[in-house]
Amino acid sequence: MPVILITVRNDIKKLIRQTKKKHLKILDVGGRKSPYTINLNADITLQDIPQESETQEQLNLGFTSDILTSIQKKRSNINAIIIEDMTQSTIEDRSYDAVVSVEVIEHVVEDDLFVKNISRAIKKGGWAYFTTPNGDFIKNEGPNKNPDHVRHYTKEGLKTLLEQYFEKVEVKYAIKTGKYRVQGLRSFSLREPIHTLKSIFSNIINRFQSRGVKSTSVETAHLIAICYK
Template sequence: MTSYEFMRWLTFPLMTTHLVTVRNDLKRLLKSGVSTGKPLSILDVGGRKSPYTINLPAAVTLLDVPQEAGTKEALNLGFTDSILTTIQKKRSNITDVIIQDMTQSTLPDYSYDAVVSIEVIEHVEADDLFVKHIAQVIKKGGWAYFTTPNGDFIKNEGPGKNPDHVRHYTRQELHDLLSLYFETVDVHYAVSTGKYRVWSLQSLKSSNPVRIMKSLLGTVVNRFQSKGVETRMEHTAHLVAVAYK
């Protein structure tokens, strides 16, 4: 474990409800698989500096597009030279880093045990190709894990529109898309919305102690509020989907 991974592990209980939900889900999925005596291979699509697969007992390949000037640069999306030169020093479970657009994937079929794609698909114009290529690289019996904003409740329109989001899926829309390429699909809601979630998203690096305490309080309360919301369309921030080959 690197020092970076140790600090991530140490501060994990303080992280947002979304991050904790994803990490716990991935741990359960990894444990539920058939043991082969070696780590499962995971393709983290849009992974970049993804905290979601840090310290997981898996062989992780990070895949992302190159960062380009414009919206991607402004929102700090995609790979840069500086990220590529430091990421493998920080992460002990990274086996490869690939700069590629998943909608134009050249990866071999059946080359990974699982794929993780966290808050990525809403950025993708050609979402059908995106899901198709993800399904193709997964081995038989493997799975894909997605999260994306809950389009049943959070509409990407008006003055608050995110310029880099192509669409927000409803639960049914996401289920229907994934079902085109996967045999079994489960989509459910996650993370309660409201002021405590907003508080929890504030940076812990702030030099303002009041803001830090507010963020920690928001995290604790939002974690409690988010229990048992899997079927609640209203006032939930995310969709979580697990799709099995």
């Protein structure tokens, strides 16, 4: 599996254990078919916007009726699905023990309102988990610009935003970038065994490369933020 997936799932499992509650209610914001919350010992609510634009379709963003049908058949821990924009959230205050938002906030124009509504949905003593591209190293500009990314955050910029709505915020760098990370992101296919083996090998190498990089701003692909209410 890609190292970001392994890292996120391990982090979330650790947070669930630390919460010391039998069965958490977790809101997965921008979750879509999110592999990050599959098989977690928690009741998961998936929240995402409807897939309406051509760009969203190309980038596999948002919900469609086909995706909803597939999710409901395959995911046993899905408690509910909410189709709405988090910046216009109708979720009641303090409805969830935790919120997970993986590679979403960089897509949001009104990021302040986005974070405010996430914080509002979390119970006292709960937590939020965010990931986003590392803007200290990866600039969203030039020929490789992602058309659906509004901004890439620096570590300090992200921390400053989140501290407006959470009592405690920890932000770290994650995942060594380079050829092994890129190769490891390729999907697996039995029809392409050589490419699949290269992806597996690359993920093994990248996992070792990514150890001890939480304070390294250069050549790291992601920022991870853990926030507490």
